[in-house]
Amino acid sequence: MFRWMVFSCALAVCASTEMRAQATSRPTDPVFVRAQALVSDGNGAAGRALIDSVIAATPAGAPLYPQALFWRATLAASAADAESDYRHIVVDYPLAPQAEDALLRLAQLELARGDRDGALIHLQRIQRDYPRSKSLARASYWTARVLFEKNDVTNACAANAKALSQTDSGQIELRNQIQYQGQRCPSVAPAVTTAAPVSDPVSPSVTTTASSTATTAVTNSPAASSSSAAVERERVKVSTADTASPRVPATSNPVATPPVARPTPPAQANDAKPSIVDPAKTPKPVAEKPATKPAVVATSATATKTSGYSVQVAAYNHKVDADKLVSTLSKKGYAARVDGSVAPFRVRIGRYTTENEAEDALKQIKSKHMDGFVVRAPER
Numbered sequence: 122m123f124r125w126m127v128f129s130c131a132l133a134v135c136a137s138t139e140m141r142a143q144a145t146s147r148p149t150d151p152v153f154v155r156a157q158a159l160v161s162d163g164n165g166a167a168g169r170a171l172i173d174s175v176i177a178a179t180p181a182g183a184p185l186y187p188q189a190l191f192w193r194a195t196l197a198a199s200a201a202d203a204e205s206d207y208r209h210i211v212v213d214y215p216l217a218p219q220a221e222d223a224l225l226r227l228a229q230l231e232l233a234r235g236d237r238d239g240a241l242i243h244l245q246r247i248q249r250d251y252p253r254s255k256s257l258a259r260a261s262y263w264t265a266r267v268l269f270e271k272n273d274v275t276n277a278c279a280a281n282a283k284a285l286s287q288t289d290s291g292q293i294e295l296r297n298q299i300q301y302q303g304q305r306c307p308s309v310a311p312a313v314t315t316a317a318p319v320s321d322p323v324s325p326s327v328t329t330t331a332s333s334t335a336t337t338a339v340t341n342s343p344a345a346s347s348s349s350a351a352v353e354r355e356r357v358k359v360s361t362a363d364t365a366s367p368r369v370p371a372t373s374n375p376v377a378t379p380p381v382a383r384p385t386p387p388a389q390a391n392d393a394k395p396s397i398v399d400p401a402k403t404p405k406p407v408a409e410k411p412a413t414k415p416a417v418v419a420t421s422a423t424a425t426k427t428s429g430y431s432v433q434v435a436a437y438n439h440k441v442d443a444d445k446l447v448s449t450l451s452k453k454g455y456a457a458r459v460d461g462s463v464a465p466f467r468v469r470i471g472r473y474t475t476e477n478e479a480e481d482a483l484k485q486i487k488s489k490h491m492d493g494f495v496v497r498a499p500e501r
Contacts, residue, residue, distance in 0.1 A: 150175075150185065153192045160196045161490070169196055187217035194226070204230055221247050221254040228263060237267050258287035262299050269305060278306035293436045293465040298494065430479035431460075431469040432486055434493040440466045455486075460499055472498050 152175055159168030172193045179186045187210050194206035203226070210223040228243035244267070247260040254260075261284030268277035285299045434450075434457075437443045443459045443466035450457035450470065460467045470486065470493070473479040479495040486493055 150188070153188070156192065156196060165196070165198060169193065169198065172196065184217075187214040187219050190214075191219040191223060194223070200230060200233070215250070221251040221256045221260075225256050225260055225263070228260075228267075232263075232267060232270075237271055240267050258284050258289075258292060258295060258299075261287055262295065262302070265299075265302060269302070274306070278303070281306065293438065297433070297436060297465070297467075301494075301496070429498050430473045430476050430495055431471055431498040432479055432483050432493045433467055433469045433496045434486070434491055435468040436465040437468070438464045438466075440464075442466075443468050467496075469496065469498070 152171060156168040156171045159165070159171065172189055176186070176189045176193065179189060190206045190210050194203040194210075197203035197206065207223040207227050207230075210217060210219055211227065214220060224243045224247050228240040231237075231239035231243065241264065244260050244264045247254060247256060248264075251257070261280050265277045265281035265284060268274075268280060271277075281299060281303050285296065285303070288296050288299065435443070435446055437446075440459065446468050447457040447459055450468070455470050456472075457468060457470050460469050471479070471482055473482060476495060483493055483495055
């Protein structure tokens with residue numbers, strides 16, 4: 122029950138934002154704004170009763186009716202009540218402006234109870250039945266999220282890339298989440314695979330060729346012209362040793378070639394919460410090398426570029442809006458700040474040493490009916 126209350130509060134905030142963004146094409150009746158205010162103030166029964174009165178007084182064929190159903194589902198007291206109204210909209214009012222949003226909410230409800238295949242059915246229907254929907258980018262983002270949970274990385278990365286291409290300039294927060302989720306895609310794998318043969322031990326054929334080349338160079342030099350017979354005997358001895366000893370390649374020094382350093386993703390790209398281990402935390406093979414190796418120096422320099430984790434709660438195109446939210450959060454006791462010198466200006470809370478500490482802080486923030494996600498904190 123508590124989980125549904127937190128989830129419903131998040132849906133209410135999301136619905137309010139979407140309705141304001143689409144106010145020109147889908148004007149929201151003031152009665153729903155009042156109902157949402159009542160629920161947000163803790164008077165949920167009164168808010169839901171207000172919407173029930175609108176539904177009772179509105180003909181089922183009126184454009185206001187599916188809108189009222191959508192708001193009743195958004196502010197519902199239980200997941201079952203919300204699902205019932207969302208399905209009512211999808212089945213009986215498929216041409217209503219709220220239909221695609223209702224499908225997205227149904228997918229989120231399915232995912233919340235662990236039914237990933239059920240969630241994918243609703244998300245794929247948005248793409249198929251509403252190709253011009255303003256919810257396409259968000260539907261693709263959630264599709265990628267579900268596929269990642271199903272360990273279908275290839276299709277998840279394709280869906281995430283599609284989500285990024287479907288966003289517009291005003292969807293800053295969604296773009297941040299999509300870009301951060303995209304870090305789970307193996308973008309650096311081809312570079313590592315191509316460079317791998319460099320560190321392999323030298324093969325017998327290469328060793329023999331190198332020996333032959335070196336012998337030829339000595340034989341042809343003017344300084345060695347007077348002792349060609351001795352050089353020839355030495356060449357035969359080396360060639361025989363190379364052929365007879367199968368252990369020569371194994372005794373080659375495999376660390377003669379410096380290892381290929383694995384790049385660390387920039388902190389500014391980490392704008393959403395993944396469910397995988399951050400690449401910067403994985404052990405580096407350079408730990409086994411001498412302390413004077415350049416790779417160790419690069420690792421140390423990289424470690425100082427970030428200062429832990431933070432919780433991002435908003436992003437704005439204008440810094441004055443970000444400063445305004447920081448001021449409000451600071452009065453409530455949060456260590457809020459604005460990160461970034463150019464748009465988008467990100468509002469973030471706290472600096473935490475580990476990701477687990479940041480996740481705990483995020484849970485506390487969500488308990489106050491705010492939303493956010495964990496990000497890597499940039500260098501101070």
